[in-house]
Amino acid sequence: MKVRLERSGGLANIRRTVTVDATALAPERAEELRRLVEAADLATFPENPAPHPSQPDRFVYRVTVEDEASARSVSVREDTAPEPFRRLVDWLQATAEG
Amino acid sequence: MTAKTRGRNAARPRCFPAAGILPPHILWAIVENGDVEQRARALQALAVSERIRGRRELLGDIATAAAGATPGKHRTVYDAKHGSQLPGAKARGEGDPPGKDVAVNEAYDGAGATYDLYHDVFGRDSIDDRGMPLVSTVHYQRSYDNAFWDGAQMVYGDGDGKIFQRFTKAVDVIGHELTHGVTQYEASLDYADQPGALNESFSDVFGSLVKQRTLGQTAERADWLIGAGLFTAAVRGAALRSMAAPGTAYDDPLIGKDPQPADMAHYVDTADDNGGVHINSGIPNRAFYLAAVAIGGFAWETAGKVWYVTLRDRLRPTSDFKAAAASTIAAAKELFGARGGVAKAVAAAWKRVGVV
Numbered sequence: 001m002k003v004r005l006e007r008s009g010g011l012a013n014i015r016r017t018v019t020v021d022a023t024a025l026a027p028e029r030a031e032e033l034r035r036l037v038e039a040a041d042l043a044t045f046p047e048n049p050a051p052h053p054s055q056p057d058r059f060v061y062r063v064t065v066e067d068e069a070s071a072r073s074v075s076v077r078e079d080t081a082p083e084p085f086r087r088l089v090d091w092l093q094a095t096a097e098g
Numbered sequence: 099m100t101a102k103t104r105g106r107n108a109a110r111p112r113c114f115p116a117a118g119i120l121p122p123h124i125l126w127a128i129v130e131n132g133d134v135e136q137r138a139r140a141l142q143a144l145a146v147s148e149r150i151r152g153r154r155e156l157l158g159d160i161a162t163a164a165a166g167a168t169p170g171k172h173r174t175v176y177d178a179k180h181g182s183q184l185p186g187a188k189a190r191g192e193g194d195p196p197g198k199d200v201a202v203n204e205a206y207d208g209a210g211a212t213y214d215l216y217h218d219v220f221g222r223d224s225i226d227d228r229g230m231p232l233v234s235t236v237h238y239q240r241s242y243d244n245a246f247w248d249g250a251q252m253v254y255g256d257g258d259g260k261i262f263q264r265f266t267k268a269v270d271v272i273g274h275e276l277t278h279g280v281t282q283y284e285a286s287l288d289y290a291d292q293p294g295a296l297n298e299s300f301s302d303v304f305g306s307l308v309k310q311r312t313l314g315q316t317a318e319r320a321d322w323l324i325g326a327g328l329f330t331a332a333v334r335g336a337a338l339r340s341m342a343a344p345g346t347a348y349d350d351p352l353i354g355k356d357p358q359p360a361d362m363a364h365y366v367d368t369a370d371d372n373g374g375v376h377i378n379s380g381i382p383n384r385a386f387y388l389a390a391v392a393i394g395g396f397a398w399e400t401a402g403k404v405w406y407v408t409l410r411d412r413l414r415p416t417s418d419f420k421a422a423a424a425s426t427i428a429a430a431k432e433l434f435g436a437r438g439g440v441a442k443a444v445a446a447a448w449k450r451v452g453v454v
Binding site for chain 1: 243244245246247248249261262265271274275278289297298301325328338353354369370371372375376377
């Protein structure tokens, strides 16, 4: 399983992408990632979020999960991201930073 | 401002139903604990009570004056202490001396410089033109690479230290965020496509004017950069955007190249960034720069007034670039007539960028 996080938008609108490959992780870290992805429940999010006039300059997170069978890509604006989704985003960013 | 211009703004937070009933300490508790909309309404109600106090002061109520009634500038800076809870812990209130935290002081001073531009030059009393308290939060989350207006207050990250430094470092960024608040209360431009790019552009225009006025710079002397000094030394770039030369602000192996177009021939059609609101804003940004430089002198005194009146009285949520061009030209004629060639310069600027 590969999980890609793309952060766009924000005041600067500079795109940052991190990719984490579960097969390259230690088994317990890979399991942690699998649980976080499951908890984030990506099936409930749209492919593109609606703009919101009173919330300019916010980040938009796109998370793409790929495995042998399928790929799912969803997009969530940071201020509407529920806690489990935020936890996944934080984990991916922290893991990419090493 | 007329009642008509206020009334047509759909995004304007509705009046707090209990505005006259809730005492300030409860309103401040709502500011501390409420959601975005609740906070916006509480801040508005606080502004109303400040106005009433101000009126009492005019009538000579010495007791009210002694109790701390103040003129329209009410800044409070909070510290999120790297968490996500807004507004966080109070770090500095209006009139408090500077503390040790440079981000707190920058947020306080930048909010003040922005208030002063709107107040002293355009005669506007804060974001809502009714003395709305200016609330800022610094140290939001960890390594947070952004600053934003959340509908009720400003929020600033510290940056990750690799690409970005703290976002309060650039006074134009502070002016940019506060102007999103002004736009919310006035033209209320949609945050997508051309209206969204105008929304972004007005924030850059007034952000840059805050910086120019703080530095006492004429249009010719100004750098016309947005967010200069935010990048770390590791990034090849001067700033986030260049109003004078959109597309040239940065070109770096890690973060890529500044994608802004300088004219309509290079308008970027994209679904990203709400239809490129931070990208195509380069076109109206350059129109403002061209007009300001052609007119000369302090940009806030001429072109800035034209753009402010346009934002306040003439644009609607769905206004596009052509509407902005027509409105600024009309506003320039109304404000300056044939004086100083202002209207002519504004028309020529929009023509140069291919909008008219």
